[in-house]
Amino acid sequence: MFELHFWAIKNVRLGTIAPLLVATATVSFATDAKAAGTTAGSTISNTATASYTDSGGAPRTATSNTSNLRVDELLDVTVVSADPGDITTLPAATNQVATFTVTNTGNGSEAYALNVVTALGGDQFDPTATSIVLDTNGNGVYDAGVDAVYVAGSNDPVLAPDGSVRVFVLSTIPGSAADGDRGQLSLTAASKTATGAPGTSAAGQGQGGGDAVVGTTGGDGSATGTYLVQAAGISFTKSSTVVDPFGGAKIVPGAIITYTLTASVNGTGTLTNVAISDNIPTGTTYEVGTMTLQGAPLSDGADADAGIFVAPVTGPPAVPGRVEVQLGSVASGQTRAVTFKVKIN
Amino acid sequence: MRLIIALFLILSPALAHAADAVALDSSVFVERLVTAAGGKSRTVLEEPKIVTPGDRLVFVLQYRNTGSQPAKDFIVTNPMPGPVAYQGTNDAFAQVSVDGGRSFGALAALKVKDMDGQMRAARAEDVTHVRWALRDPIAAGGQGKLSFRGIVR
Secondary structure (H helix, E strand, O other): OOOOOOOOOOOOOOOOOOOOOOOOOOOOOOOOOOOOOOOOOOOEOOOEEEEEEOOOEEEEEEEEOOEEEOEEEEEEEEEEEOOOOOOOEOOOOOOOEEEEEEEEEOOOOOEEEEEEEEEOOOOOOEEEEEEEEOOOOOOOOOOOOOOOEEOOOOOOOEOOOOEEHHHHHHEOOOOOOOOOOOOEEEEEEEEOOOOOOOOOOOOOOOOOHHEEEOOOOOOOOEEEEEEOOOOEEEEEEEEEEEEEEOOOOOOOOEEEEEEEEEEEEEOOOOEEEEEEEEEEEOOOEEEEOOEEEEEEEEEOOOOOEEEEEEEEEEOOOOOOOEEEEEEEEOOOOOOEEEEEEEEEO | OOOOHHOOOOOOOOHOOOOOEEEEEEEEEEEEEEOEEEOOEEEEEOOOOOOOOOOOEEEEEEEEEEEOOOEEEEEEEEEEEOOOOEOOOOOOOOOOOEEOOOOEEEEHHHEEEEEOOOOEEEEEEHHOOEEEEEOEEOOOOOEEEEEEEEOOO
């Protein structure tokens, strides 16, 4: 909070010019972190009035001149990432959206130039930024074909004080990126009027006819978005057990072979539309109604459940019968096991 | 940044209003913290060149009895300019108002209604008017200076 360290004007007398330098090395003030503040171009007018009694006892008044100050434009902008965390992606993926919010924290309407840098340190790959898109319809999410592609110098976003705009950066992920790799890019918004060291001023360039002066942000801001490759892989294993008609495990006609097909998803992320298909081996016949998924029976028909038995075609050309099971989305670290039985002819 | 002080504004002869025996002049300065070569900082008052939100202003009121008779019961009232938040004065006898000039007192003794209707202690930024009441008459030719500080909202 504000502390009462007072200045003092020494030796002011009408008719003399006195120095107004005030000494103190201890003066310190809290910075006011107000948004935008008084709009650039506003006038601060100060007038005082006085009343007194003259020597005749009559009430008198006096009004001062009005001192006017025009408020100049402060050039300040912030950019923040609007993604809740890493943007998960896949190798060679295109149009991967990184989302940012650009906010005018100055006190005048201002246009900003946008720029993306992808060659940043501390990551494993550089995404290729293919376009910057402005959230033209203001719904906060990227709408392909609806939101306007940013063209520098042509549709630079103009923001009112405290105004903000969503900006999307679309990238292509290199095909060489591996599971767990991160790639960063940064979006920079720079005030078109001026940037530079705080205090740098552009005479007459401020909104409302005053000067424009670079604020504490330097008149520009940037933020980083991070892509994270989550490349899931899948592996299949197949095993079998045999039960012969005599209670043993010999491969003889009439023996029943139980096949177990296991799909394991590794890496990170989730695989979608995973399906298992396995041909019935030559010399065997599918045992009707023996398909299971995770131990639960599946019907052979083409119906609502995940499994189907496709009957063999004698041909020509001959096509063996097969079982097909739709596993849908499988997250990394999970497995799915399908079993079915065949009888040796 | 020029650190030239424009006191001549205060000293302008135009401040003597013909009809008033006491003339009142208003001027404003920007207060800046300047760090000198040794890392030592000091506060300087500048003539306003660039003024932006967050800047500290010093409003100076200069009065002078231009008549030949003393002026008694001298009271100066200064409404706060809208874009400026009051930041105090070093005139110990000054009083402030937080209710649009209806009542005056020491800031520490004043209360305002909060957004939820509760009364709370007034803060500097609540001040709407500053007032100075001189106890002693201003002698003919007598003069003085009043001042307060503000911050551009």
